[in-house]
Amino acid sequence: MEKGKIWASEMKVFQDQITGAKITQLTDYKAHSYHLYFTNDGWYDGGTKLLVGSDRENAANLYSIDLVSGELTQLTNIKSGTPNGIQGTFINPTKNEAYFTLNRSIIALNLDSLEEKDIYQLPEGYNFSNLSCTADGKYLCFGQSEDLSGKIHTNLSGGYIGFEETEAARPHCQICKLELDTGEMEVVHEENRWIGHVNASPAQPHLVTFCHEGPWENVDHRIWAMNLETGDIWKIREGGSNQYAGHEYWLADGIHIGYHGYTESLDREDGKFLGTIRYDNRNLSEFEFPYQNMHIHSNDQEYIVGDGQQASAYHGERYQDCIFIWKKTPEGMEGPRILCKHRGSFHIQQVHVHPRFSLDGSKVLFTSDMNGYGNVYLAEVPEFEQLPGLTEGKLTRD
Numbered sequence: 001m002e003k004g005k006i007w008a009s010e011m012k013v014f015q016d017q018i019t020g021a022k023i024t025q026l027t028d029y030k031a032h033s034y035h036l037y038f039t040n041d042g043w044y045d046g047g048t049k050l051l052v053g054s055d056r057e058n059a060a061n062l063y064s065i066d067l068v069s070g071e072l073t074q075l076t077n078i079k080s081g082t083p084n085g086i087q088g089t090f091i092n093p094t095k096n097e098a099y100f101t102l103n104r105s106i107i108a109l110n111l112d113s114l115e116e117k118d119i120y121q122l123p124e125g126y127n128f129s130n131l132s133c134t135a136d137g138k139y140l141c142f143g144q145s146e147d148l149s150g151k152i153h154t155n156l157s158g159g160y161i162g163f164e165e166t167e168a169a170r171p172h173c174q175i176c177k178l179e180l181d182t183g184e185m186e187v188v189h190e191e192n193r194w195i196g197h198v199n200a201s202p203a204q205p206h207l208v209t210f211c212h213e214g215p216w217e218n219v220d221h222r223i224w225a226m227n228l229e230t231g232d233i234w235k236i237r238e239g240g241s242n243q244y245a246g247h248e249y250w251l252a253d254g255i256h257i258g259y260h261g262y263t264e265s266l267d268r269e270d271g272k273f274l275g276t277i278r279y280d281n282r283n284l285s286e287f288e289f290p291y292q293n294m295h296i297h298s299n300d301q302e303y304i305v306g307d308g309q310q311a312s313a314y315h316g317e318r319y320q321d322c323i324f325i326w327k328k329t330p331e332g333m334e335g336p337r338i339l340c341k342h343r344g345s346f347h348i349q350q351v352h353v354h355p356r357f358s359l360d361g362s363k364v365l366f367t368s369d370m371n372g373y374g375n376v377y378l379a380e381v382p383e384f385e386q387l388p389g390l391t392e393g394k395l396t397r398d
Contacts, residue, residue: 003077003114007063009070016340018322019387022380023340026065027072031055032374033063034367037130038295038354039199039249040090044111047359051075051098052376053086053350060086062100064111065376075114078102087350088130092180093202094137101128106140106178120178120185129173129196134228135254136205140178141228143198143210146171167194167214175210177228188228193220203254207279209236216244216261223248223259225279237277237284239263245275252299252359255279260296260306274326274333276301287333289326294346297356302328303384305364307342307353319390323355323364327384337387340379343370350374357381 010028015021027033033054036042042051050065054072059080064073078084085101092098096111104122109115122128122144129143152165173195174187189195189210196213206229212219222245223236236257237245245261256276263271274296275286285301293306304326308319321343324336344353344367351374355366364379 003074005074007072007074010072011070016379019338019340019382021340021382021387024378024380026050026067026070026376026378027052027054028375029054029056030373031058032350032369033376034087034350034374035354035356035365035376036090037088038297038356039130039197040088040132041202041359042089042091042365043359044091044096050365050376051089051091053089055350060084062086062089062098062109067378075109075111076100076116085128085131090131090133090140092133092137093135099131099133099140101131106131106142108180119180119183126174130198132198132200132208134200134205134208135203138180138205139200139228140180141198141200141208142176142178143173143195144176145173145194145196164215164218167218170194175208175226188231189226189233197248199248199250201250201254201279202252204279207254209248209250209257209279211246211248216246217264222246223257225257234281236279236281237275238281245273247295249297251276251301256283256301258296258298258304260293274304274306285328287326289333289336293324294352295354299357299359299361303357303361304328304333305339305355305357306336307344307355307366323353323366323379325364325381325384325387334384335389337384337389339364339381339387341370342366342368342377344368 012025035052052063054063061078062075089098089100098109105118106120108117108119125147126144127147131142152162170192171194175189177188178185194213197211199209201207208226210224211222221235225236226233242264245259248257248259258276260274273288277284296306298304306324308322323339323342325339326333326335342353351369353366355364366377
């Protein structure tokens, strides 16, 4: 196991059994491989390379896949058992530099020379949350949360063990802004709420979103925004007392925020919804749909992709493990239509499906352990009208 090692192409191409969509399997190794978290863009070098994590040789490391040749290059040399945040790696939007956590440090990795630099040390008594880089490439934003491991047993990546207990404990948390040129760190917000998912806008350097982590029905409010220049924070998409929205992400314009959620109601069988909204809570666009997703993603307000996660009376058992696409029309949100089966187990965080559109919308990136081990896949997206839809659990075609 060594930094810079080249692994031969593991690419395989097949057609989806339901739709015939072309799918390229990018990794094939008897250990989990996975793409970056769905809020993090892993493409770089003009979209010709993709960052992924892989546990091959019994250690989690960062790899680059050449999407033309299929070759993998090992970018890090992390020893087995070393705590790391490889899946949360974030690429600087202005240069070939990526950031990840390793032990109690944040590491900056030059994606060309593979030189690593320790740029920040976590204070005692805290744990890292995710990293994201501002749109101008000048700052790294991240969360620090009080370490409660001495009081609460947790395994958040494997079954969300301790999830509810951690939220209820009200850990002290901070949102931090690290200037990459100088190394100067500023705590821009702190409170006794469990803060997670600090995500910088991909277009507006002064804006981030963050969440109050925990079971959505237990937290005071899930989605928040912050102006890094003024320190102002505000709620995003305030709903009724029985409406819960989350798994927020920025659209490519860096102005709108996407999310999905549910409504608890005694007189309704299913209250799922998905939507987008501006960072200033204007331009709300929301649609109800009788279907459960673990995560959704979209580049714009026209197409949304989601990972089927649970069965419902609407689509039946046969289609519970499919990737679906919706299209916005003047009449509303059309769909879902099936892109492909994913057959993912969602057993641990690394094998969550986490579908994400490529920037041009022509492909959907996802992870699946359909063959026993997590691997990374790219599905080509046909014309929406060519994909089969669902009506009362039955497959339909135009």
